[in-house]
Amino acid sequence: MMKNKSFLIGMALFIFFCLMAGLATFWTPYSYQEVFDGAALLKPSARFLLGTDDLGRDLFSRLLVGAQLSLGIGIFVGGLSVVVGASLGIISAYYGKKLDQALVQMMNGIQALPSLLLALFVVAILGGGILNVILSVTLVSIPVMFRLVRSAALVENSKDYIVAARAVGASDFRIITAHLFPNCITPILVQSAVCCSEAILNTAALGFLGLGIPAPYPEWGTMLSDSKNFIETAPQLMTIPGLCLLLLILSTQLISDGLRDHLDPKLRGRS
Amino acid sequence: MSFSIIRLIPGDPVTNIIGERGASEERVQEIRKNLGLDKSVIEQYFIFTKNAIQGEFGDSIVTKQPVWNDFKILWPATFELSMLAMLWSSLAGLALGVLAASKRNSFWDYGAVSLSTIGFAMPLFWWGLIVIFFFAVTLGWFPVSGRISVEFDVPYRTGLYLIDSLLSGQMNAFFSALKHMALPAFVLGTVSLALIVRVTRSSFIDIQKEDYIRTARAKGLRKSQILFKHIFKNALPQILTALGLAFGQLLTGAIMTETLFSWPGIGRWIVKSIEARDYPSVQAGLFYSMLIIVFINFVTDELIKIVNPKLRDSVNL
Numbered sequence: 001m002m003k004n005k006s007f008l009i010g011m012a013l014f015i016f017f018c019l020m021a022g023l024a025t026f027w028t029p030y031s032y033q034e035v036f037d038g039a040a041l042l043k044p045s046a047r048f049l050l051g052t053d054d055l056g057r058d059l060f061s062r063l064l065v066g067a068q069l070s071l072g073i074g075i076f077v078g079g080l081s082v083v084v085g086a087s088l089g090i091i092s093a094y095y096g097k098k099l100d101q102a103l104v105q106m107m108n109g110i111q112a113l114p115s116l117l118l119a120l121f122v123v124a125i126l127g128g129g130i131l132n133v134i135l136s137v138t139l140v141s142i143p144v145m146f147r148l149v150r151s152a153a154l155v156e157n158s159k160d161y162i163v164a165a166r167a168v169g170a171s172d173f174r175i176i177t178a179h180l181f182p183n184c185i186t187p188i189l190v191q192s193a194v195c196c197s198e199a200i201l202n203t204a205a206l207g208f209l210g211l212g213i214p215a216p217y218p219e220w221g222t223m224l225s226d227s228k229n230f231i232e233t234a235p236q237l238m239t240i241p242g243l244c245l246l247l248l249i250l251s252t253q254l255i256s257d258g259l260r261d262h263l264d265p266k267l268r269g270r271s
Numbered sequence: 272m273s274f275s276i277i278r279l280i281p282g283d284p285v286t287n288i289i290g291e292r293g294a295s296e297e298r299v300q301e302i303r304k305n306l307g308l309d310k311s312v313i314e315q316y317f318i319f320t321k322n323a324i325q326g327e328f329g330d331s332i333v334t335k336q337p338v339w340n341d342f343k344i345l346w347p348a349t350f351e352l353s354m355l356a357m358l359w360s361s362l363a364g365l366a367l368g369v370l371a372a373s374k375r376n377s378f379w380d381y382g383a384v385s386l387s388t389i390g391f392a393m394p395l396f397w398w399g400l401i402v403i404f405f406f407a408v409t410l411g412w413f414p415v416s417g418r419i420s421v422e423f424d425v426p427y428r429t430g431l432y433l434i435d436s437l438l439s440g441q442m443n444a445f446f447s448a449l450k451h452m453a454l455p456a457f458v459l460g461t462v463s464l465a466l467i468v469r470v471t472r473s474s475f476i477d478i479q480k481e482d483y484i485r486t487a488r489a490k491g492l493r494k495s496q497i498l499f500k501h502i503f504k505n506a507l508p509q510i511l512t513a514l515g516l517a518f519g520q521l522l523t524g525a526i527m528t529e530t531l532f533s534w535p536g537i538g539r540w541i542v543k544s545i546e547a548r549d550y551p552s553v554q555a556g557l558f559y560s561m562l563i564i565v566f567i568n569f570v571t572d573e574l575i576k577i578v579n580p581k582l583r584d585s586v587n588l
Contacts, residue, residue: 112561114523117541121557124545201394208396209530209542224397228531231404238404242397250392 007258013251017244021071024064032065033057033216044236051236054226062218063241069219070200070248073130077138078196084138085145085195086188090180092146093153094172104150107143115140119202123211130213137202141195148191152184186263193256197249204245220245331544331552338555341540346559348418349529349536351431352455353521360460361467361514368471369498375476383468390465395524399458399531406454416533419448455532459524463517470513474506481505508579515571519564 029049030036040056042048050059092103110118122136156162157180165175206212207221215222220241227237331338371383407415419432433452436444478484479502487497526538533539537556544552 112564113557114519114560114564116523116526117557117560120526120542120545121553124553197392204394205396205527208394208527211545221394221396224394224400228400231400232408235404238397238400242394242400245394245397246389246392249394250389253388253392 004258004262006254007262010251010254010258013247014255017067017071017248017251020064020067024068028058028061028064030058030061032062032218034061043234050240051234053223053234053237054230059237059240062223063220063244066218066220066223066241067244067248069213069217070203070245073134073137073203074196074200074248074252077134077141077199078192080134080138081141081145081195082188082192085142085191086149086181086184088142089146089149090153090176090184093150093157094176094180100150103146107146110139111143115198116202116205119206120209120211123206130217133203133206133213136206137199140202141198145188145191145195148187149184152187153180156180156183186260189263190256190260193252193259197252197256200245200252201249331549338551341552342537342555342559345535345537345540347431348534349525349538351433352452352459352528352534352536353518353525355452355456356460356521356524357463357514357518359456360463360517363460364464364467365471365510367464368468369475371468371472372475372479373498380472383472387465387468387472390461390468393461393465395458395462395527396531398461399455399528402454402458403531413454414451415454418451418535419444455528455534458531459521459528462520462524463514466513466517466520467510471506471510474509475502478502478505504578508575511571511575511578515567518567518571522560522563 034057036052036056036058038056040052040054042052042056044051048058048060050063053059053062088103092100113121118140119136122139123132126132126135162175162179165179170178203212203219204221204224207219207223208225210222210225212221213219223241224238224245227234227241230237330336331341334341367379367383367386371380374380403415407413419436432448433445436442436448484497484501487501492500522538525536526542528534529536529538530542537559541553541556541560543549544556
């Protein structure tokens with residue numbers, strides 16, 4: 001695993017952002033919502049490391065807190081999609097029949113629309129707010145996880161060791177947790193990293209469209225949307241949060257690529 | 272589905288029409304009745320389904336026009352933009368993918384792989400901002416918003432400005448429209464580009480290893496012949512699948528790009544309608560987007576069956 005270049009780069013970037021978010025819990029130069037009078041749109045200086053935004057808030061502090069938000073949402077949604085999507089996938093594959101059909105149809109229904117469009121509608125229904133944004137980006141990430149895990153579990157489910165486990169009288173719960181789950185761990189791990197990056201991207205996209213995490217919170221997508229009008233006067237408002245967003249998404253994708261290559265030797269050297 | 276989702280949005284469309292200042296109770300009731308909001312939700316649903324099948328979505332609450340009229344005016348803009356984006360991204364994607372696969376582990380290969388990796392991770396809206404910053408603000412080569420300069424008056428024929436301006440023989444208008452379209456199409460095509468480069472490269476590499484390619488080489492066929500007759504033909508199904516996927520993503524991309532460039536198309540229309548709680552428009556937007564996606568999937572499946580006879584008999588793909 002240590003020889004895997006893309007994994008290493010991804011991990012290094014990811015740890016960097018974790019440190020950024022960690023730093024923000026203890027210390028930021030200023031509060032992210034503190035407005036400095038007469039200090040709007042300042043260039044980077046010793047007082048404001050990365051300059052200030054149009055309302056006179058410190059960009060560096062906002063960036064740090066933004067890392068906390070994006071990373072937190074990404075990890076949380078990744079975890080949630082494992083809990084919900086993966087367990088539904090395994091259960092669906094194990095029990096089969098009507099339950100399976102119903103779940104597959106439900107997921108098809110969710111997937112009928114492109115993920116961002118669906119997230120957009122869910123947020124429009126529920127209104128803004130951090131929880132609703134998380135809910136909507138989780139909802140759109142579940143079907144993909146469900147499909148992958150279900151197809152992996154279907155393959156495992158027909159193998160001899162499951163039949164043997166059933167023959168010795170193992171309970172459904174035991175077969176699912178002790179046999180199916182560990183053997184489906186590869187797609188689950190890889191896909192959870194993908195879910196994480198999708199969640200970060202979709203949250204930022206919602207923020208950019210003005211339907212994401214509401215102001216005062218310094219979400220990177222919202223910050224980008226605010227910077228639109230100041231491209232000429234203060235380009236750093238646009239470049240820096242965007243670059244952070246790109247690198248964070250890139251890091252999670254590299255991690256998922258690296259994980260896949262490492263855990264699934266058949267796919268090695270492809271992609 | 273598109274009915275239920277939108278009904279759940281909190282907020283009352285009637286309030287949006289009459290504004291916050293308020294109106295008499297009778298007036299409110301009258302508007303409700305005209306919109307069919309006085310009936311029960313179930314009744315509303317049946318009316319909606321019946322009308323949807325007939326292609327009737329009612330009048331937009333904002334523009335007071337039948338929704339179909341709004342859609343009819345807006346969709347050529349999105350269509351034109353998507354087509355241009357698809358055109359450049361598939362041409363460039365194919366070329367780059369083939370180049371990368373045929374010169375493996377070279378500068379081009381690494382370049383193409385990193386480009387597609389970054390392209391996948393790139394938030395489209397940030398990419399758009401950078402492109403605007405560089406090409407429109409700093410260099411001033413391209414306009415930032417709209418479809419055509421105001422001084423041109425192109426007679427409406429197809430709604431596609433590029434074709435309309437050519438039909439009416441106004442070359443200046445054609446170039447103006449092209450210039451306005453260049454940046455949005457460039458941005459919109461980037462995501463598809465990443466996908467197409469990746470798929471083309473990996474399928475070409477896989478096929479190069481096949482025995483029949485070795486045989487073809489041993490027979491002494493020219494490189495270009497092998498490339499086009501043998502490799503390309505066999506890679507086509509995979510590439511078509513990728514193209515279909517890319518088309519599906521275009522709709523999401525269009526929402527972002529159109530918002531960013533104030534492009535008067537369907538994507539911006541949907542976002543605006545959500546903000547204005549314009550039920551009929553959002554319902555129609557959802558319905559049409561689903562139709563478009565289903566149509567694209569259908570066409571891709573059929574095309575793949577044409578190029579890959581093995582799949583013709585299989586019932587479901």
